[in-house]
Amino acid sequence: MTLRALIASVAKYYLGNPQIVEIAVATLLARGHLLLIGPVGSGKTILAKALSNAIGGAFARVQMTNETLPSDILGYGVYVQGEVRIVKGPIFNNVVLIDEINRAPPRTLSALIEPMQERTVTIEGITFKLPEPHMIIATMNLTEVARGAAQPLPYAVTDRFTASLQVNYVNNAVEREVIKLSDQLERLDGKPQNPRPVNISTEQIYVSDAVIDYIINIVEYIRRDERVEIPLSTRAPIALYRLAKALALLDGRNYVIPDDVKKAAHPALDHRVVLKPEYGDISPAGVVEEALNEVEPPTYL
Numbered sequence: 001m002t003l004r005a006l007i008a009s010v011a012k013y014y015l016g017n018p019q020i021v022e023i024a025v026a027t028l029l030a031r032g033h034l035l036l037i038g039p040v041g042s043g044k045t046i047l048a049k050a051l052s053n054a055i056g057g058a059f060a061r062v063q064m065t066n067e068t069l070p071s072d073i074l075g076y077g078v079y080v081q082g083e084v085r086i087v088k089g090p091i092f093n094n095v096v097l098i099d100e101i102n103r104a105p106p107r108t109l110s111a112l113i114e115p116m117q118e119r120t121v122t123i124e125g126i127t128f129k130l131p132e133p134h135m136i137i138a139t140m141n142l143t144e145v146a147r148g149a150a151q152p153l154p155y156a157v158t159d160r161f162t163a164s165l166q167v168n169y170v171n172n173a174v175e176r177e178v179i180k181l182s183d184q185l186e187r188l189d190g191k192p193q194n195p196r197p198v199n200i201s202t203e204q205i206y207v208s209d210a211v212i213d214y215i216i217n218i219v220e221y222i223r224r225d226e227r228v229e230i231p232l233s234t235r236a237p238i239a240l241y242r243l244a245k246a247l248a249l250l251d252g253r254n255y256v257i258p259d260d261v262k263k264a265a266h267p268a269l270d271h272r273v274v275l276k277p278e279y280g281d282i283s284p285a286g287v288v289e290e291a292l293n294e295v296e297p298p299t300y301l
Helices: 003-011 018-029 044-055 070-074 106-111 113-118 142-146 172-180 182-187 209-224 235-250 258-272 284-294
Strands: 034-037 059-063 075-080 083-088 095-099 120-123 126-129 135-140 163-166
Touching (some): 003 044, 018 044, 044 095, 163 258, 209 258
Parallel strands (some): 034 135, 059 095
């Protein structure tokens, strides 16, 4: 399957904003994880299922509650006649949708750090590798956070998402098409009808030192911003670097240009920007946009 065919396969079911589809596919190619932020019924689950279906992968969904245990996601060991038998959890699928991730208790959220960072899971002292490709897509409803029905994500977890996207309701014209497609969407279960595993690497995409410096300068500008409470970690420029490479690949190039970095900046950085309480009149996206406006991109003569 070509990259354009992959995007088209996802866009067949997820209607509306093509940039969301592009960033979702780019995050997969970057071997990253995706955080979807938006209201209930805005198509977040459909996007996850469509992506799993398109790559020929296995799909699983976990509905987070305040009673969800680590074993509900990772799996557990069962002692049978003196031996330990491992029952693997839903994390061992290619695409794992974690619904309302910020409803989970702290211990369960902490259990996600190993699979998200190391791509391994340890059960009863035994470490297992996760399948390739592997991607966690988590959803979060900010309205629930504002109402106090759910807590914001711990920064240690948020920082491990390569990208985040704001997913909103579609306009009337698109909604009309969604209604027409609703029967097909209801049958979409994330299982590929014609398995065609996608294994495309961005490792051969060239990134010049000038572009890497541009990435670092954007991140450093945000770090120096007095409105930002938590300095961006090294995961921030790494995420921006990897996502820019994936976007270059999707654009048919084997090298990254500054425009790839600009396109990747909001998905890679917005969710990492935590503002001080006294600066409630600006958004994280506004801070990132200011950095893009102020930091000079490299020029080539």
